[in-house]
Amino acid sequence: MPLAGDEYVLDVTTELQRAHHPFYLIFCRSVWHHPLRTDAPPLYTEVLFNQVAPDYLEGLVVVLPGGAAPAPGVLRDAALVAALLHRAAALPDAPHPRDLKFLLPKPLLALREPRPQRWASWVAAEWPAASQLAPAAAKAKVLQVLSRWPLFGSSFFAVRRVTGGSAGEWREHVLALNRRGVHLLHPATHETDTHWPYSELISTRKVRSEDGTLFLDVKCGSLLQQRVTRLQAEQAHEVARLVRQYVALQRDHHHHRDDHRDHRDHRDHAHSPTADY
Template identity: 60%
Template sequence: MELEEFSLYCIVEGDTFTMPLAREEYILDVTTELHKNQQVFYLIFCRSVWHFPLRLDSQLYVEVVFNQIAPDYLEGLLLIMPGEQLDQDVIYDIAKMAALLHRAADMTHVPTMKETKFLLPKPALTVRDVKPAQWVNMVQSNWRDVEMLTTIQSKAQVLDILSKWPLFGSSFFAVKRVSDPKERSDHILALNRHGVHFIDLVTHETLTHYPFSEVISTRKVKSEDGTLFLDMKCGNLMQQRITRLQTDQAHEISRLIRQYITMEQRLQHR
């Protein structure tokens, strides 16, 4: 396991966003302060950058990564839907994973129609090509292949399937691209080992992409009214462009970009 790809996050109950603990912070210093303030908190260890392959031979690793990835998958963030349609191969993957997710939850019976609804990514329920009854039939037909697996084997197979999807290993952020004070467009920002991607809110197709080799710098800016922005300078020595993003997660986006760039530089010098 490459520990440099993992971060320890502290989630404080009531906070909208989570932030990783900095390397120079001591866990007990942070938790003692939260205890003093009588705040409820959780410590979560999860993968933050994704340069190295999955380690599906480790049960602990599979548990950690599965619990991190499953919510994004079920929310539909990993789906790319050109024209709001699903490719046939993706439909097959979704049906197989629904059966695996059912088994991963330690279920021993065939998924029912009511249960199937909660085993599919949310956008899959709205596509016109596949009716609810068809989803149920496909999921149930996959059940025979997975019902004898252990829960950890089921989780490992889900990760193995998803690892072949283009947006697997992405950290997702809701951002507004600010061209000028009057023009603001909503996007999802996806950071993964291939770089910075601005993706469409609905189809998740990439609209703009910058490899990390083209990310020159990031700078956090706070306006007089407290609005937080991130200025991202991208390009090369001849041509550069600054993209301003309005986001409450500017610190985390900037930190992750630095982490990826540092990782790339280390790999180049190995």
């Protein structure tokens, strides 16, 4: 589980060692406010690739409009990424059609169209260029291609949302947090059902019911008109933490931009010609 803001890695690992509990340290990027670095060291690419690739293959970043196949550009990207993933594993030979189930996202494999033969043809067409890359370069290229997709750089959580008022029913959603805000996605198609920009988020509040169920109340709107949405989320603490971080980063970004604009306006005013009286 993620470390809390007031926890230190060495303190936690020391306690685990004393208790003889096995543990693993997994480093990942949880806030994707800044774009990918093009001058990054290999370890940076390795960490992000190992974080992004499983989510990609699971289909979390794939959107199926109306449950149908994505746009042709997305399919071309997926074929290219399949070839790059094969090369990223340091495999010298072209991928076999039977390898596609390890190289393509699950939702795309489940579609009736394109058929497996077409996928094999598309991936084969991308292989000559991909095969010329070193494995590390192939991993960097995967990140570059997927960074164009809307859900890239998201943290995903399974949540339930009540609909239809107090006597309504709970609906399953995938909650995606990224630099553009909070998104409630359809669990099968990943189309956006509800989107809250961080500028509209007023507060989040964690609530635990008598039976121990954890909820997150999300208050959105303006000072004049507000609404509260209740989400059932086992990882409500992590969701609330990420929301606070994104809100703080966006606030700092806006303040920095405003300060830069004020400085520029002051400079332009200082150099503007004055009239003689």
